[in-house]
Amino acid sequence: MEETYKDRTSLVKGAKDIAKEVKRQAVKKVNKAVDKAQDGYTQRSYNRFQDEEDDDDYYVQGGNYGVEANDDEGSSEATEGHDEDDEIYEGEYQGIPNMGQGKDGMVALGQPMRDEYKDRHELETERKADEEELAQQYELIIQECGHGRFQWALFFVLGMALMADGVEVFVVGFVLPSAETDMCIPNSGSGWLGDIVYLGMMVGAFFWGGLADKVGRRQSLLICMSVNGFFAFLSSFVQGYGFFLFCRLFSGFGIGGAVPTVFSYFSEVLAREKRGEHLSWLCMFWMIGGIYASAMAWAIIPHYGWSFSMGSAYQFHSWRVFVIVCALPCVSSVVALTFMPESPRFLLEVGKHDEAWMILKQIHDTNMRARGQPEKVFTVNRIKTPKQIDELIEIESDTGTWYRRCFVRIRTELYSIWLTFMRCFNYPVKDNTIKLTAVWFTLSFGYYGLSVWFPDVIKHLQSDEYASRVKHFRNEEVSHFVFNFTLENQIHSNGEYINDRFIMMKFKSVTFEDSLFKNCVFEDITSLNTYFRNCTFVNTTFYNTDLEQYKFVDSELINCTFFHIRTGCQISFDDDYSAYWIYFVNFLGTLAVLPGNIVSALLMDRIGRLTMLGGSMVLSGISCFFLWFGTSESMMIGMLCLYNGLTISAWNSLDVITVELYPTDRRATGFGFLNALCKAAAVLGNLIFGSLVGITKAIPILLASTVLVCGGLVGLRLPDTRTQVLM
Numbered sequence: 001m002e003e004t005y006k007d008r009t010s011l012v013k014g015a016k017d018i019a020k021e022v023k024r025q026a027v028k029k030v031n032k033a034v035d036k037a038q039d040g041y042t043q044r045s046y047n048r049f050q051d052e053e054d055d056d057d058y059y060v061q062g063g064n065y066g067v068e069a070n071d072d073e074g075s076s077e078a079t080e081g082h083d084e085d086d087e088i089y090e091g092e093y094q095g096i097p098n099m100g101q102g103k104d105g106m107v108a109l110g111q112p113m114r115d116e117y118k119d120r121h122e123l124e125t126e127r128k129a130d131e132e133e134l135a136q137q138y139e140l141i142i143q144e145c146g147h148g149r150f151q152w153a154l155f156f157v158l159g160m161a162l163m164a165d166g167v168e169v170f171v172v173g174f175v176l177p178s179a180e181t182d183m184c185i186p187n188s189g190s191g192w193l194g195d196i197v198y199l200g201m202m203v204g205a206f207f208w209g210g211l212a213d214k215v216g217r218r219q220s221l222l223i224c225m226s227v228n229g230f231f232a233f234l235s236s237f238v239q240g241y242g243f244f245l246f247c248r249l250f251s252g253f254g255i256g257g258a259v260p261t262v263f264s265y266f267s268e269v270l271a272r273e274k275r276g277e278h279l280s281w282l283c284m285f286w287m288i289g290g291i292y293a294s295a296m297a298w299a300i301i302p303h304y305g306w307s308f309s310m311g312s313a314y315q316f317h318s319w320r321v322f323v324i325v326c327a328l329p330c331v332s333s334v335v336a337l338t339f340m341p342e343s344p345r346f347l348l349e350v351g352k353h354d355e356a357w358m359i360l361k362q363i364h365d366t367n368m369r370a371r372g373q374p375e376k377v378f379t380v381n382r383i384k385t386p387k388q389i390d391e392l393i394e395i396e397s398d399t400g401t402w403y404r405r406c407f408v409r410i411r412t413e414l415y416s417i418w419l420t421f422m423r424c425f426n427y428p429v430k431d432n433t434i435k436l437t438a439v440w441f442t443l444s445f446g447y448y449g450l451s452v453w454f455p456d457v458i459k460h461l462q463s464d465e466y467a468s469r470v471k472h473f474r475n476e477e478v479s480h481f482v483f484n485f486t487l488e489n490q491i492h493s494n495g496e497y498i499n500d501r502f503i504m505m506k507f508k509s510v511t512f513e514d515s516l517f518k519n520c521v522f523e524d525i526t527s528l529n530t531y532f533r534n535c536t537f538v539n540t541t542f543y544n545t546d547l548e549q550y551k552f553v554d555s556e557l558i559n560c561t562f563f564h565i566r567t568g569c570q571i572s573f574d575d576d577y578s579a580y581w582i583y584f585v586n587f588l589g590t591l592a593v594l595p596g597n598i599v600s601a602l603l604m605d606r607i608g609r610l611t612m613l614g615g616s617m618v619l620s621g622i623s624c625f626f627l628w629f630g631t632s633e634s635m636m637i638g639m640l641c642l643y644n645g646l647t648i649s650a651w652n653s654l655d656v657i658t659v660e661l662y663p664t665d666r667r668a669t670g671f672g673f674l675n676a677l678c679k680a681a682a683v684l685g686n687l688i689f690g691s692l693v694g695i696t697k698a699i700p701i702l703l704a705s706t707v708l709v710c711g712g713l714v715g716l717r718l719p720d721t722r723t724q725v726l727m
Helices: 002-038 052-063 071-085 120-145 149-182 192-215 217-235 241-255 258-267 272-300 318-326 328-337 344-349 353-370 402-423 430-451 454-468 577-591 593-607 609-629 633-661 664-692 698-715
Strands: 106-108 308-310 314-316 471-474 477-479 487-493 496-498 501-513 516-518 521-528 531-533 536-538 541-545 556-558 561-563
Touching: 120 344, 120 353, 149 192, 149 217, 149 241, 149 258, 149 272, 149 318, 149 328, 149 353, 149 577, 192 217, 192 241, 192 258, 192 402, 192 664, 217 241, 217 258, 217 318, 217 328, 258 272, 258 633, 258 664, 272 318, 272 577, 272 593, 272 633, 318 328, 344 353, 344 664, 402 664, 430 609, 430 633, 430 664, 430 698, 454 633, 577 593, 577 633, 593 609, 593 633, 609 633, 609 698, 633 664, 633 698, 664 698
Parallel strands: 471 487, 477 496, 487 501, 496 516, 501 521, 501 531, 516 536, 521 541, 536 556, 541 561
Antiparallel strands: 308 314
């Protein structure tokens, strides 16, 4: 009796094991079939259960363990055993499973382990596998959508945003002299405008780049461009220098997000064979922005007659008109962006499958209609979406008020951006981030160090030449004479002026030293860089002049009268050849970028990104070194044009490499960090060149040449991304 009972118990136990194994294998087959269905785009026909009968026979035969049992008895016993012991595997929550449960990724009885039972490492491994699968599938989908009207429309819309970034960079150099003169900023405060704008762009690049990986490329770009347009427009009307700096700071903060977001956005709608070339063509809009700013500065700022005033408190000079005109590309991009969709690759990355599918279908249908093939059907039915990993966020209990909720939301978003940034230093992108950091810093330091402060170099050369042509007049004795003409670039020493009249005249770079003015009249006088040093004025009348107290240096005024003195700093470009010349030089330097843009676009996919990056930076460093031997303005300008033309190829290839080396979930964040580093290097270059431009040009030029060559050599160590899909 006991042996019969033992045999029956063994039979029941064997039947249970058979039932468990059959159900587990069946679930494995179903999961395998689902995965194959998600890959249906690349493998359109396949068998879901191709070996089903063979597997069933194998498991039934192998599960008997050599015991021949009755089929009916085995099935009934298996059912009976399941009802008694296996209820824990029905998918209901039964508490936290122990370490021995659910080996091979199963809780039990063929049911997949739920995500809450998996650790973060397992979830990230699954997500990484999904992302790799999505990258391959997405490349095929973009190829089916084709390259046509949609990409070209987005090309021009994003080009306007990139053009606004180029304008912002050049506005700094063009507005700096006029704004600081108009607002009476002393030399000790000069240069703050350029530094404050780059500081805003540095913070903005990091923030908006990180936000683009959280809320989307289109939404982030819309917000940052709106911020830039609003504060750029507002800055043209403010009068105080402090408020003007505040507006330009936030204007730079807004435009800082343009470059990382634009390149991330556009790269995600381009096929692999089109990406390098068309991203290089997109870079041309930055050059167009520089040409636009140079041309507008040349045409507007020197025309002082375009200004108007409302009393003595409000002055609106021509440089303010220039600031408004330079905000037009930004406004145009904001309006056009409202008609463009979000990046479908970003939507897939965050699990929004249906929205991404509709946008991809829109891209396909738009391009097919433009080709005259409206009947062509979008054949994609299902796209792989990566597993979404929920972030645990601690919410404080005291969040009842609106400002507390806003504070918690902002803090959470900033912390999320920071976590995404730290992932740029994780394997496998850590080494690439370090190398890209070195290349971005060296290229930015060399380029901006020479380009942004180059107008000061030209002005310094011109001032040296101007000073060499100064005229000296000594021991003059002039009485009962009427001066009604312009005095320019003169020094008068030890002179005596008795009963003279200075009427409706201009003093430009005129200095009177140790001179006597007795019974004289100054009426309707305009002066620029004019001073009276250690002079004596006796019974002299000043009427409607701009000769303020600071222009009388160590001078004595005895019984003198002042009527209707014009206060404030005076801007005058009348017959000012140097102003036109500086804007024209920048126009030529920016226009010289055009050949480099064309060459880089045509050769980007032929010779490769790394060859173009390293070769361009090394050649730029060599051309920069020869600026040391420039002794004339014409030679310096020619070398600058050559330098700009060579450098642009490095910029284009670096933008393409940066986009292709980062995965989608941190592409804009990594690009934003590197672009922020670029602005920090630009500020450092400006400080170095600003301190040495009047002393020596050898050290900064030699330094820029060295860092460019070193950066080019580091760039050659980056991986080649020409044949890679967009990860």
